Amino acid sequence: MFNVPDEHGRFGKFGGKYVPETLMNALVELEEAYKHYSQDQDFQDEIRYLLKQYSGRPTSLYYAERLSEHLGGAKIYLKREDLNHTGAHKINNTIGQGVLAKRMGKKKVIAETGAGQHGVASATVAALLGLECKVFMGEEDMKRQQLNVFRMNLLGAEVIPATSGTRTLKDAGNETLRYWVSNVHDTYYILGSVVGPHPYPMMVRDFQRIIGEEARKQIIEAEGKLPDTVIACVGGGSNAIGIFYPFVNDFSVKLIGVEASGKGVDTDEHAATMTKGTHGVFQGSMSYLLQDEFGQVQPAHSISAGLDYPGVGPEHSYLKDSKRAEYFPITDEEALEALKLLSKTEGIIPALESAHAIAQTIKVAPTMNKDQVIVVSLSGRGDKDVESIMQYLGGKNHESH
Amino acid sequence: MNLIDQKFLELKEQNKTALIPFLTMGDPDVETSVEIIKELQAAGADIIELGVPYSDPLADGPVIQRASLRALQHNINIHSCLEIASKARQEEVSLPFILFTYYNPVLQFGLESFFEKLRENEISGVIIPDLPIEEDEQVRQLSERYGIHLVPLVAPTSNDRITKISKKAAGFVYCVSSLGVTGVRSSFYDGIDDFISLVKQSTDLPVAVGFGISTNEQFNTFSKICDGVVVGSAIVRKIEEQLPLLQSQDTKAKGLLQIREFVAQLKE
Numbered sequence: 001m002f003n004v005p006d007e008h009g010r011f012g013k014f015g016g017k018y019v020p021e022t023l024m025n026a027l028v029e030l031e032e033a034y035k036h037y038s039q040d041q042d043f044q045d046e047i048r049y050l051l052k053q054y055s056g057r058p059t060s061l062y063y064a065e066r067l068s069e070h071l072g073g074a075k076i077y078l079k080r081e082d083l084n085h086t087g088a089h090k091i092n093n094t095i096g097q098g099v100l101a102k103r104m105g106k107k108k109v110i111a112e113t114g115a116g117q118h119g120v121a122s123a124t125v126a127a128l129l130g131l132e133c134k135v136f137m138g139e140e141d142m143k144r145q146q147l148n149v150f151r152m153n154l155l156g157a158e159v160i161p162a163t164s165g166t167r168t169l170k171d172a173g174n175e176t177l178r179y180w181v182s183n184v185h186d187t188y189y190i191l192g193s194v195v196g197p198h199p200y201p202m203m204v205r206d207f208q209r210i211i212g213e214e215a216r217k218q219i220i221e222a223e224g225k226l227p228d229t230v231i232a233c234v235g236g237g238s239n240a241i242g243i244f245y246p247f248v249n250d251f252s253v254k255l256i257g258v259e260a261s262g263k264g265v266d267t268d269e270h271a272a273t274m275t276k277g278t279h280g281v282f283q284g285s286m287s288y289l290l291q292d293e294f295g296q297v298q299p300a301h302s303i304s305a306g307l308d309y310p311g312v313g314p315e316h317s318y319l320k321d322s323k324r325a326e327y328f329p330i331t332d333e334e335a336l337e338a339l340k341l342l343s344k345t346e347g348i349i350p351a352l353e354s355a356h357a358i359a360q361t362i363k364v365a366p367t368m369n370k371d372q373v374i375v376v377s378l379s380g381r382g383d384k385d386v387e388s389i390m391q392y393l394g395g396k397n398h399e400s401h
Numbered sequence: 402m403n404l405i406d407q408k409f410l411e412l413k414e415q416n417k418t419a420l421i422p423f424l425t426m427g428d429p430d431v432e433t434s435v436e437i438i439k440e441l442q443a444a445g446a447d448i449i450e451l452g453v454p455y456s457d458p459l460a461d462g463p464v465i466q467r468a469s470l471r472a473l474q475h476n477i478n479i480h481s482c483l484e485i486a487s488k489a490r491q492e493e494v495s496l497p498f499i500l501f502t503y504y505n506p507v508l509q510f511g512l513e514s515f516f517e518k519l520r521e522n523e524i525s526g527v528i529i530p531d532l533p534i535e536e537d538e539q540v541r542q543l544s545e546r547y548g549i550h551l552v553p554l555v556a557p558t559s560n561d562r563i564t565k566i567s568k569k570a571a572g573f574v575y576c577v578s579s580l581g582v583t584g585v586r587s588s589f590y591d592g593i594d595d596f597i598s599l600v601k602q603s604t605d606l607p608v609a610v611g612f613g614i615s616t617n618e619q620f621n622t623f624s625k626i627c628d629g630v631v632v633g634s635a636i637v638r639k640i641e642e643q644l645p646l647l648q649s650q651d652t653k654a655k656g657l658l659q660i661r662e663f664v665a666q667l668k669e
């Protein structure tokens with residue numbers, strides 16, 4: 001049985017709390033508040049209400065018949081997180097943490113963002129709950145995702161460029177933590193994935209596990225049985241843990257995480273943390289990490305800004321090392337092909353992140369029987385990516401990195 | 402006896418406060434760092450804090466971030482940092498050294514070999530800003546075995562953690578002067594005096610303060626309530642300003658002198 005983390009926030013050897021002393025008290029406070037409210041019916045009801053009436057849950061589990069036929073193997077179901085308000089699974093978490101922040105009496109929230117999806121979801125919830133919101137975003141990513149910057153501004157959030165390091169998601173994370181160190185007395189940090197110091201990996205998982213809880217019920221209704229395989233893309237790993245978690249103790253269900261290998265795992269330009277990384281401590285927890293022999297963190301690369309991250313959540317490292325889940329790399333090219341195929345066969349344009357999960361499905365489905373079932377987490381819709389896809393397919397050098 | 406303890410004893414007898422300058426090693430290169438350390442000794446420093454450059458320095462502000470980036474661009478790693486310490490010793494720097502490093506480079510080095518190397522290179526203490534007491538068990542045991550002080554940070558937000566931290570401390574207790582990352586600042590945490598006296602009550606060890614201290618006036622103010630004062634970003638910034646001079650053999654001496662004079666006046 002898998003029952004993690006322990007009270008120290010450990011998933012086996014992974015996880016923990018590796019942060020400057022100034023933040024320790026805030027993390028302890030957060031842990032206590034979360035422990036308290038997770039047992040509080042009123043708190044749970046408010047979250048359920050918003051997930052349903054505001055975000056539109058439950059999201060459907062859609063049988064992708066034409067895609068399944070095209071691939072000629074297993075039946076493929078898509079868990080449609082793209083149908084959430086703001087277009088991705090990220091809002092499940094920001095609703096949870098936003099309501100928690102409010103209950104804790106914090107009036108200001110901060111968030112880091114890569115592609116802008118988590119930033120938009122945070123700004124949205126801040127507007128909804130009347131909180132002041134600052135979003136830190138790498139200067140590079142602000143250029144790649146101008147539309148999302150504008151969107152956050154419309155929602156009343158201030159977007160602050162992170163100008164340190166590689167000016168992408170990892171540095172936005174660093175800047176948010178630094179800002180939090182200085183403003184910890186009145187500011188709540190809405191972290192966007194199952195990464196960072198305890199209790200974030202556990203808490204974000206708990207807010208995202210609704211994906212898997214719904215999917216498990218829906219697939220049993222549709223097929224009368226559990227799926228054979230569940231597939232999800234992994235950046236920090238929140239949509240993947242969300243859909244994996246309720247299946248973790250169903251040992252017949254194969255769990256497959258898909259990471260971005262950019263231009264290839266044998267180049268310097270990838271984000272294949274599981275395939276190429278080693279154990280290390282990064283942004284508050286012990287996990288797999290892309291690093292050099294001296295422990296310096298290596299820059300990642302992916303066409304998808306949401307997967308362009310040199311770390312990964314500690315629970316995934318635990319699932320990998322205990323062999324409960326497997327992780328496979330998908331290149332930029334493969335993701336784009338998958339995006340085109342899903343668009344043409346099903347009329348669904350997936351987010352570039354989710355296209356990685358589709359690409360792995362394209363590899364796996366044909367090796368399976370027609371009576372076998374795959375559930376794929378379609379974590380987000382592709383609207384935010386259309387401009388960069390256009391540039392990429394138009395032959396221009398895309399600006400991803 | 403550990404050099405840090407010896408130094409604080411000496412200073413106590415003379416009723417003096419330790420000046421603890423910080424530099425990012427390898428900014429701009431190995432040789433210049435050795436020369437800067439010699440200048441710091443000449444300027445009247447008591448203990449030297451040697452910063453290992455890191456790609457993701459969470460506890461540091463822009464000045465030290467930039468210095469780390471410059472050092473890393475010159476391929477400085479933890480081995481070259483140890484080399485800097487040992488070269489400085491060979492060139493007659495007798496002050497106690499404390500290594501300041503984030504945890505991941507230590508972890509990749511291997512915990513046991515790390516402490517072996519610290520001892521071999523006569524480094525008396527280590528500060529790991531992202532290793533709170535909850536996570537430091539193994540490191541602390543090794544540090545004790547090798548006779549190297551694991552110096553902890555306490556923050557104005559530490560509250561009832563202060564006693565827990567002090568109990569495990571070695572060498573001295575390092576008080577963070579403000580809520581925030583490193584960087585020069587003109588004002589400190591409002592309750593700083595109370596905070597420091599709380600820390601003093603919690604331990605018999607010397608108590609030092611740091612983060613944001615940059616002037617002679619601030620040094621003197623904190624001297625009245627502390628046993629040691631760390632000056633980091635102000636010195637790293639001074640080094641940054643002198644980079645054009647330091648990078649040419651003709652003007653290097655002039656640049657080094659500026660750094661020495663800046664550090665000397667802090668204590669006047």
Ligand SMILES: Cc1ncc(COP(=O)(O)O)c(C=O)c1O
Nearest residue numbers: 235236237238239306353379380
């Ligand atoms: C649509 C979508 N899917 C996946 C991710 C990756 O995050 P995670 O691995 O936490 O699900 C992102 C992140 O921005 C995203 O926007």
